Amino acid sequence: MRVTLLAFGVLRDHLGETARPLELPAGSTVRDLLDRCRALVPEKSAPWSSIAVAVNQEYAPATHALADGDEVALLPPVSGGSPKKAPSPPLSSPRFNVALTDDPIDIAARTGTLRRGEDGAVVLFDGIVRDNSQGRRTLYLFYDAYPDMALTRMKVLAARALADFPIRDLVIVHRLGRLEVGETSVLIAVAAAHRAAAFDACRWLIDTLKQTVPIWKKEFFEDGAVWAQGDPFPPELTPHAGKIHKLPAPSVAAKSTRRATARAKRAQSRKPERAR
Numbered sequence: 001m002r003v004t005l006l007a008f009g010v011l012r013d014h015l016g017e018t019a020r021p022l023e024l025p026a027g028s029t030v031r032d033l034l035d036r037c038r039a040l041v042p043e044k045s046a047p048w049s050s051i052a053v054a055v056n057q058e059y060a061p062a063t064h065a066l067a068d069g070d071e072v073a074l075l076p077p078v079s080g081g082s083p084k085k086a087p088s089p090p091l092s093s094p095r096f097n098v099a100l101t102d103d104p105i106d107i108a109a110r111t112g113t114l115r116r117g118e119d120g121a122v123v124l125f126d127g128i129v130r131d132n133s134q135g136r137r138t139l140y141l142f143y144d145a146y147p148d149m150a151l152t153r154m155k156v157l158a159a160r161a162l163a164d165f166p167i168r169d170l171v172i173v174h175r176l177g178r179l180e181v182g183e184t185s186v187l188i189a190v191a192a193a194h195r196a197a198a199f200d201a202c203r204w205l206i207d208t209l210k211q212t213v214p215i216w217k218k219e220f221f222e223d224g225a226v227w228a229q230g231d232p233f234p235p236e237l238t239p240h241a242g243k244i245h246k247l248p249a250p251s252v253a254a255k256s257t258r259r260a261t262a263r264a265k266r267a268q269s270r271k272p273e274r275a276r
Contacts, residue, residue, distance in 0.1 A: 001026050001068035003033070009049070009076040009216040010227045014041040024066065030055065030239050031062035033072060049078050052233045054214070057149040062156055062239035075214050077230040097171040098154045100147055100197040105173050110135055114171060114191050121195035123202045127186035129179045133228075135222045143176045143185060146214040148258040150174070151214045157205055164199035172205065176213060185217075212237060 005022045007015040015037065024033060030053050038048055053060050054073040065071065097110065107126065115122050129141050152174050161170060171189040179185055188205050192198040210230070217228040 001028070001066070003066055003068070003070045003072050006071065006073040006146065008073065008144065008214065010047070011041070011074045013075055014075075020070075026220055028066050029062065030060050030064045030066065030072070033060070033066065034239060037074065046182075047076050050232050050238070051121065052237050053239050056147055057146075057152060057239045060239070071198050073149070073214070074216070075146065075233075076216070077232050078210065078213060078215055086164075093243050097169075097173070098151070098158050099173045099275070100151055100154075102175070102177040103174060104156070105175055105187050107184065107187060110187060111189045113197045114169060114189055116168070116191065117193045118193060119168060120193045120264065121198040122189060123189045123195065123198035124190075125188040125202050125206050127206070129164060129183050131152055131181045133219055133221075136162065136223070138181060139220045139222060141179045141185070142218045143153075143174070143179065144216045144218070145174075147176075150214050155212070157208055160207055161190070165190075165192070165204070166194070166197045167201045169193055169204070170201070172209070174209075174213075176215070188272055228255055 001024055001025045003022050003024060005015070005020050021034070022033070024036070035049070037164065041048075052075045053062075053064075054075060055066065056071050057073075081152055097114075107124070111122070115133045129138070131138050154174070158172055160171055161167065167190050167193045171187065175183070175185050184208070186206070188202055188209075190198045190199070190205070193239070211232070211234055216230070219226055219228055
């Protein structure tokens with residue numbers, strides 16, 4: 001059978017083209033494919049122990065059986081990558097303001113319609129390209145992505161945040177391509193009735209995005225360029241896990257926020273109405 005192999009970030013540097021056909025025996029699994037790739041690229045040159053694998057844009061365990069025509073992506077830890085032209089026009093979701101773009105992120109335009117009368121807080125995270133990294137002067141960055149899967153995972157994050165946190169609406173936008181120092185790479189904004197819920201949801205969104213959305217960063221310095229060593233995938237999303245589980249759950253703090261919000265609403269409903 002034949003599958004299409006995609007490699008990103010540092011793995012693309014070793015395996016060549018973005019997409020290449022790969023012949024495998026019928027009945028092969030993700031583990032078999034990884035063994036084939038390891039034979040091509042030595043362990044010391046690629047982070048085989050920490051990569052994730054996506055089959056048809058879904059994370060898959062080592063035991064997953066491959067089929068003829070599958071698209072299999074090898075994903076090094078996210079937040080490090082190589083240059084690639086971003087999709088244009090931006091991919092976006094009409095239900096949530098979720099997008100990938102190769103254009104500068106206009107924060108005012110993206111968040112201008114987010115606030116409503118019932119909101120008590122809008123919390124915003126503005127990820128900015130800084131001028132240094134680990135003692136080296138940064139010239140510029142390139143963000144690369146597996147765009148269709150990245151957008152899908154961002155939509156999943158948005159839906160999960162709206163379901164698990166007492167928030168009303170949100171915005172997630174990630175820039176791709178070349179970014180100069182001082183430019184915004186990622187924007188997350190959350191609107192809610194209470195500030196604690198907005199803070200907790202915003203923090204969970206950026207932390208989980210950095211771990212699970214296939215976007216990579218390459219840093220260009222005065223003396224060379226490197227793929228940023230990103231946050232490791234959660235163990236349940238790597239081929240070493242026997243089963244792929246759901247996204248990392250919201251923190252204990254987020255659950256406490258939900259309980260506190262519920263208590264406040266109950267207390268409010270019990271207050272006697274003022275005499276007219």
